[in-house]
Amino acid sequence: MDIKLVTGKTLTISEGESLLHALKRHGIYLVSSCGGKGICGKCRVRLVEGNARIESSGTLQPSEIDAGIVLACQTFPEKDILIDIPEESKLVVGEKIALSRSGELIELLKSYNVEIQPIVKHITLNLPPPTIDNNISDLERLKRALLEEKDIIGIRFPNEFVSSISKILRDAEWNIALRYADGHDAISISPADMDMDKYGIAIDIGTTTVVVYLVNLKDGQLIDVGSTYNSQIRYGDDVITRIIYVTESKGLGELRDSIVSDINNLLVPIVESHNINREDIESAVIAGNTTMSHIFWGINPASIREEPYIPAVTFFPRWKAETAKIEINTKSLIYTVPCVASYVGGDIVAGVLASKMHRKSEVALFMDIGTNGEIVIGNNEWLVAAACSAGPCFEGSGIRHGMRATEGAIESIKIDPKTFEPVCKVIGDGEPLGVCGSGMIDAISEMFLTGIIDRKGKFVRSTRTGRIRDGTDGPEFLIYKKDGREIVLTEVDIENILRAKAAIYAAVSLLIKEVGFNLEAIERVYIAGGFGNYLDIDKAIILGMLPELPKNKFTILGNASITGAYLCLLSKDLRREAGVIASKMTYIELSVSRGFMDEYMSALFLPHTHLRLFPKVKQLILRSKNLGK
Numbered sequence: 036m037d038i039k040l041v042t043g044k045t046l047t048i049s050e051g052e053s054l055l056h057a058l059k060r061h062g063i064y065l066v067s068s069c070g071g072k073g074i075c076g077k078c079r080v081r082l083v084e085g086n087a088r089i090e091s092s093g094t095l096q097p098s099e100i101d102a103g104i105v106l107a108c109q110t111f112p113e114k115d116i117l118i119d120i121p122e123e124s125k126l127v128v129g130e131k132i133a134l135s136r137s138g139e140l141i142e143l144l145k146s147y148n149v150e151i152q153p154i155v156k157h158i159t160l161n162l163p164p165p166t167i168d169n170n171i172s173d174l175e176r177l178k179r180a181l182l183e184e185k186d187i188i189g190i191r192f193p194n195e196f197v198s199s200i201s202k203i204l205r206d207a208e209w210n211i212a213l214r215y216a217d218g219h220d221a222i223s224i225s226p227a228d229m230d231m232d233k234y235g236i237a238i239d240i241g242t243t244t245v246v247v248y249l250v251n252l253k254d255g256q257l258i259d260v261g262s263t264y265n266s267q268i269r270y271g272d273d274v275i276t277r278i279i280y281v282t283e284s285k286g287l288g289e290l291r292d293s294i295v296s297d298i299n300n301l302l303v304p305i306v307e308s309h310n311i312n313r314e315d316i317e318s319a320v321i322a323g324n325t326t327m328s329h330i331f332w333g334i335n336p337a338s339i340r341e342e343p344y345i346p347a348v349t350f351f352p353r354w355k356a357e358t359a360k361i362e363i364n365t366k367s368l369i370y371t372v373p374c375v376a377s378y379v380g381g382d383i384v385a386g387v388l389a390s391k392m393h394r395k396s397e398v399a400l401f402m403d404i405g406t407n408g409e410i411v412i413g414n415n416e417w418l419v420a421a422a423c424s425a426g427p428c429f430e431g432s433g434i435r436h437g438m439r440a441t442e443g444a445i446e447s448i449k450i451d452p453k454t455f456e457p458v459c460k461v462i463g464d465g466e467p468l469g470v471c472g473s474g475m476i477d478a479i480s481e482m483f484l485t486g487i488i489d490r491k492g493k494f495v496r497s498t499r500t501g502r503i504r505d506g507t508d509g510p511e512f513l514i515y516k517k518d519g520r521e522i523v524l525t526e527v528d529i530e531n532i533l534r535a536k537a538a539i540y541a542a543v544s545l546l547i548k549e550v551g552f553n554l555e556a557i558e559r560v561y562i563a564g565g566f567g568n569y570l571d572i573d574k575a576i577i578l579g580m581l582p583e584l585p586k587n588k589f590t591i592l593g594n595a596s597i598t599g600a601y602l603c604l605l606s607k608d609l610r611r612e613a614g615v616i617a618s619k620m621t622y623i624e625l626s627v628s629r630g631f632m633d634e635y636m637s638a639l640f641l642p643h644t645h646l647r648l649f650p651k652v653k654q655l656i657l658r659s660k661n662l663g664k
Contacts, residue, residue, distance in 0.1 A: 246597045295359065379409055544638075561593045
């Protein structure tokens with residue numbers, strides 16, 4: 036049987052094989068957060084022609100089913116079929132993104148005034164060949180050359196390394212390139228003239244998403260980018276539910292296999308498209324929150340959620356890729372950005388490193404807005420951190436038409452106050468496929484100012500617009516409709532977003548109070564998170580997610596975790612600096628704070644229960660009411 040794509044490409048499929056599996060076998064990767072169980076509803080394709088057995092429609096809406104939308108993981112063709120794959124269903128591999136970011140990242144690296152010193156070092160050696168008079172062993176000859184030519188001692192030589200050196204030394208005529216990790220094992224030797232480009236990967240393991248950077252270790256060039264949803268979502272939206280799954284269902288192996296598979300699946304199209312040998316990927320850096328880092332390494336995170344909330348490890352040894360099961364050079368070393376405490380992990384340490392707030396005297400606030408909301412306040416003398424659970428809504432999960440900030444996502448929305456008609460801006464300027472975090476923030480802020488929703492986030496039925504209607508999940512607002520495709524924001528979606536923003540604002544407010552400061556003392560605010568590049572600061576303040584401060588105090592960093600991982604991949608000095616950041620950061624546990632719930636409940640309104648905290652927003656509300664009269 037054949038699968039025909041509307042683009043003209045034809046693929047084979049075996050009897051009883053799911054559409055998702057067949058596409059993957061042919062190098063076409065779809066987003067499948069639930070691992071093909073039909074739960075996440077992300078692997079959507081349109082069945083144009085042909086018959087197939089549909090085992091489940093999952094969360095698909097009746098209108099989508101009527102339009103021929105099926106879940107690839109639940110679809111088993113019975114004869115030749117014709118399908119169309121929507122852009123939002125495709126796994127994101129972004130060579131274009133890499134090209135645009137590469138120069139920016141290299142300039143950032145240069146600004147730290149550090150040399151490129153990857154985890155694995157390369158040196159060339161010209162060994163004197165053995166003679167009757169110079170008859171020391173091959174290994175001793177190598178050690179002596181290291182000492183005399185490079186003043187290097189203390190390298191360990193594993194059995195598998197030593198077992199291959201005799202032939203390689205002679206084939207290379209004693210002119211070799213050695214790869215080794217500083218203070219660790221020798222990795223490999225090769226003829227010096229075969230010393231090709233070597234690569235590394237920087238990985239951001241988010242609770243909701245996973246991002247992989249492929250980097251040339253010689254010059255720091257970013258070659259390609261891959262990203263997808265973290266398949267662990269099928270076990271729970273947040274770290275707590277995943278820890279519970281580990282402890283109650285003995286699911287550590289499943290969760291670990293999920294994230295490792297995500298990383299390996301992202302690597303496949305990247306290395307194939309650039310014709311790169313996996314053996315030439317010789318180092319990796321992992322940045323993730325404390326739970327994600329534990330699960331990645333197969334370490335039980337149970338103690339993270341049990342008082343006094345102590346993780347098993349915060350500074351991870353450099354273990355090898357074969358231990359991690361990452362499909363790169365098995366002897367490659369993996370550096371894990373150190374964590375701080377139970378709920379402030381290596382992703383935040385990497386983000387602070389990328390922001391440079393730890394090098395400056397000004398008092399700054401760092402906010403990483405994702406599934407978890409982590410907050411850091413401080414400067415070059417001190418750093419204090421806290422965390423809260425915000426939920427995955429800003430990254431698209433749990434929202435009817437939510438998606439990540441990738442091509443096709445509605446990134447901003449403006450609603451006409453008289454006609455209530457929305458005008459959308461889409462990433463990539465094509466047809467909208469869904470709405471990302473920044474678009475959600477815009478939509479709710481605009482709906483609030485135009486009177487479509489009240490301060491509790493409930494729809495005002497008296498609003499003169501047909502865009503407010505009853506849907507399958509209750510009241511909803513129609514953002515976009517064309518050719519049978521609709522994008523809505525439901526009242527349930529709005530509730531989820533308000534809970535998330537309330538948690539973030541409460542954490543910021545409480546942390547500032549805990550260190551004895553007020554908002555006026557904050558000189559700079561760094562916003563990190565996947566959707567940050569598209570965030571409208573004014574709209575986020577109207578929503579009540581960000582504190583009302585002058586706009587010029589805010590700096591958008593985007594995904595600072597992957598940026599910090601990139602920096603650590605390339606610089607020994609910055610890896611050391613990351614360790615210093617983690618060591619000096621003081622952690623405050625908000626879950627035992629009596630004031631957190633009070634702050635949270637007050638922040639559930641738009642923008643906040645106490646409008647005195649948002650004087651400019653209060654003026655906007657009054658102005659909007661006057662315009663509506």
